Amino acid sequence: MEQTNHDDVSSAEVARAYSGSLGASSFQFTPLWESVDYVCSIILSWYDFPDFKGGEALQQLVRAYxxxxxxxSSPCTGCPPLARPSVERDIVTAAEVTQSLVVYSRICDMIRKRLDTVVGMRFRDAAEQPPPRLLEDYIVEWKRFITSVNMLKFVFSYLHGPWQKYGVPPGLMQSTEVIALNKWSEMLMNTNFxxxxxxxxxxxxxxxxxxxxxxERAQILREVGHALGVVSDARSNWYVTLVEERYxxxxxxxCKLKTEEMKLGDVEHYIEEALTIFRDETERAIRLLAQSSIQPVVQRIAEVLINDELSFLDEFISSEIVKNRVTQLRQLYSLLSQSQVGLRHLRDEFKKCVIEKGRREINEACERAKNSNTGVYQVALEKVISVYRDFQLPMKAFGDKGDFEKELIDGLHNVLTACSYLDPQNMLGREVARFAHNELISRKLGVRCEEDEGNMNNIVILFRVLPTKNLFVETYPMYLCSRLLSTEYVVENERLLIQEITQTGECTRDFMNKCATMLNDVGEVSERLSEQFRDKAGLTDLNFHPTVLNSYFWPNFLPEPEMAIPGYLQMKLLEFGKFFQDVCPRRHISYVNRLSQGVLRFNLSDASPVQGLDICVGVRHLxxxxxxxxxxxxxxxxxxQSVGNDNSNSCLSAINDFAKHGILDIHEEGGVTLKSHLxxxxxxxxxxxGRTPDIRNRKIVLHETKLDRETKVDGAGSSDFSPERYDVNTTTEQxxxxxxxATLIRAFKSEGTASFSQLFERVENESPAHLKPSIQQMKVALEFLISREFVRRNEDGTDTFSYVT
Known part of the structure; x- marks a missing residue:
């Protein structure tokens, strides 16, 4: 280092270069480069110069820079010509560009000579030593070389500035670190090395x-792999070429050798040994190789042990799924889940088992039901649930996340579609809705409606496996209406079931809104109105609980034939109608006697086992x-005649209902009791x-709400209910x-007042084909305009509407 300082001081040209003013006119090229070359040689051998550190090293680097x-950047005399004259001829610019190219070429030669004469010689000597001598030397020389390159990068950083590259063909001058890595890569191209x-x-x-x-060996291999991964070759990098591909x-x-040995035993032994190989080789890859090699290692093992041996595992997969052997299935899943091909094959085999078992058991059950004249659909649906439950255990063995739920549902879907005893397009959806109705009535659970295992209740299972869900969506509100208008429902169960069906994502939002509104009508809305009415009227002697239904969400109901309503009930109906108009002035209420029901208390004699009977009756019974x-x-x-109804059939029907349960006795002329219906x-x-009423049940139901499912189109009144669905795409519906x-507004502006039939006819004539509304949508639009006070309903009983100006 002292000799270096002496040479710098003694050289006037060099001193003038690093300490002179920026306006110096020209320099001699050779002395300046010799000074830079001397510092670079020290940099490349920095570990041999203990004094080259700290402030001294920094001073040398700054002077060289x-x-x-x-x-x-300055004109220099005595600049040697370029090694490639053709390049110089292609460059038509100042002499400084030529000087930059000369410096660049000398950097390349300097690094190449260093690697060939010093580093390469050390590697050749280490290659003759036992392992891991060469690997250890490689790591040491690589770290020294990288340190040197970082210092050279600073010294020659000005060479790669944008002004120095101005006029140079693109790609001709690479950065110092790229030069260094390329020269190191050229050294690795030696086949012997x-x-x-x-x-x-x-x-x-x-x-x-x-x-x-x-x-210690693992640390050496990881460091060598990291060093090789930094250096690129023609394809990727030297780590991939020399280590990963061969590994x-x-x-x-x-693995192929081990596979032949493992196949000599049974399949369970093969799975256990394969899992051991996966575990050991994955741990080895993590310990010895780069992080990027772990996934290729797992994939290669999976290709040999799983993908190529699926035919060997097929029979075992099917038998274990059918036998529900949880331990073996878990091991099988742990193995096949290592491969995408294997996991997909397991899913296919699982679905295949579901189809085979479901088709066999459901067809056999349907055949027995057909021969015994019992309900085929009820038996088939129960068997679907049974098959679903049977496959829950193997499905849980494949993971608790429900990953195989789709395959189970799809398999049962295929079974129902192909079953010759069922009509999935026209009947199955209705039967599932009927099954849901019977299930909810018969079980009457407290809070949740589900089986002991899993969160999926029977109704949701059947809904999900339906090939066509439109019929269920249409029919379910009908049965929901029947339950809500009776006492055979639990609000929590109904709400929970609708929520679970909605969570499947396979029904429309309109279905959810319709069912939720129906529940809200019979629950919160009706209870609130009934309580307000009772408080206002001061009712204490009459159990009067009116149910107020939203006409746009409930099915269509036609009134029963007109009959005399008991005076006290008729009076309360009128009072409630006036009360409703006061509470909800923008809404219109109409009484549908078909839906009304009551409870009669039938007191018995003291000698009777029970004190009395509760009888659920309809309007015709009252x-x-x-x-x-x-x-x-x-x-x-x-x-x-005292009933005062012109239709004697309804009165006879009411008497027959009472007589069926012994509440009334019918005597022919002569006092003989009539056994048949009138x-x-x-x-x-x-x-x-009656002298001998039926006391087996303390509650007798004479009135059951029968749903009228016929759609009214011609001459529909604005206050009639309609069962027509409009479960369509939300955008189209809007x-x-x-x-x-808009069409209604135009009609009101031109006519002023119109009936519902006139409005419907005009809207239908003026609307485009794809925007023609149904009666239900027409009512919704009209109700919207009434709620916004654009239109009002006339109170003169003519069922007309007027535009509010």
Missing amino acids: TIVCRLV QEALTNQIFELVAMDRHHHPNM LQQLTDF PVAELFNCCAEWELQELI REVLPGCRVSI MVALSTQ
Whole structure:
């Protein structure tokens, strides 16, 4: 270092280069480069110069950097010609560009000579030593070389500035670090060196596979791999070329050899050994190789042990799924999940087992049901649930996330589609809705409606496996209506089931809104209105609970034939109608007697086992019951006349309902009790309170709400209910709604007042084909305009509407 300082001071040219003013005119090229070359030689051998550190090293680097700036930015005399004259002819620019190219070429030569004469010689000597000598020397020389390159990068950084590259053909001058890595890569191209390096690498790998793991050897292999991965070759990098590809080939040969040995035993032994190989080889890859090699190692093992041997595993897969052997299935899943091909094959086999078992058991059950004249659909649906439950155990063995739920559902879907005993397009959806109805009525659970295992209840299972869900979506609200208008429902169960069906994502939002509104009508809305009415009217002696239904969400109901309503009930209906108009002035309410029901208390004698019976009755039963409160026996013709109904059939039907349960007795002329139902008014026939009522059940249901499913199109009234679905795409529905509202506004502006039929006819004529509304959508649009006070309903009883100006 003292000699270096002496040479710099003694050289006036060099001193002027790093300490002179920026306006210096020209320099001599050779002295300046010799000074830079001397510093670079120290940099490349920095570990041999203990004084080259700290401030001294920094001073040398800064001086070399300054001299390089002079070499490439100031005119220099004595600049040698380029080694490639053709390049110089292609460059038509100042002399400084030529000087930059000369400096660049000398950097390349300097690094190449260093690697060939010093580093390469050390590697050749280390290759003759036992492993891991070459690997250790490679790591040491690589770290020294990288340190040198970082210092050279600073010294020649000005050379690669944008002004120095101005006028130079693109791509001709690479950065210092790229030059260094390229020269190192050229050194690795030596075949003898590659062979020696890989031999020592895989000798250590073989030691690790056949002996206990050694962390020192593992550290050496990881560092060598990291160093090789930094240097690129023609394809990727030298780590992939020299280490990863050969490692994967050796791993393939090893796994194939082990496969032949493992197949000599049974399949369970094969799975256990394969899992052991996966575990050991994955741990070895993590310990010895780069992070990027772990996934290729797993994939290569999977290709040999799983993908190529699926035919060997097929029979075992099917038998274990059918037998529900959880331990074996878990091991099988752990193995096949290592491969995408294997996991997909397992899913296919699982679905195949579901189809085979489901088709066999459901067809057999349907055949037995058909031969015994029992309900085929009920038996088939119960068997679907049974098959689903049977496959839950193997499905859980494949993971708790429900990964195989889709295959199970798809398999049952295929079974139902192909079953010759069922009609999936026209009947199956209705039968599932009926099954849901019966299930909810019969079980009456407290909070949740589900089986002991899993969160999927029977109804949701059947809904999900339906090939076509439109029929279920259409029919389910009908049965929901039947339950809600009786006492056979639990709000929590109904709400939970709708929520679970909605969570499947396989039903429309309109279905959810419709069912939720129906529940809200019979629950919160009706209870609130009933409580307000009772508080306002001061009811204490009458159990009066009116149910208010939203006409746009409930099915269509036609009233029963007109009949006399008991006076006290008729009075309360009128009072409630006035109350509703006060509470909801923008809404219109109409009484549908078909839906009304009540509970009669039938008191029995003291000698009876029970004190009384609760009888659920409809409107047609009430006048008959009121008359028997006054008199215990009536002549039939007089009784019908007292009811005051022109339709005697409804009165006879009510009497027959009472007589069926012994509440009333029918006596022919002569006092003989009539055993059959009354079909006509018989002369001399008398009706009295029954002497032997049916006391097996303390509650007798005479009135069941029957749903009218016929859609009314012609002459539809604005207050009628309609069962027509409009479960359509939300965007299309919005377009129809907006178009219908706009057409209604135009009609009101031109007519002023119009009936519902007139409005519907005009909207239908003026709307485009794809925007023609249904009656239900027409009512929704009209109700929207009424709620926004654009239109009002006339109170003159003409069922007309007027535009609010």
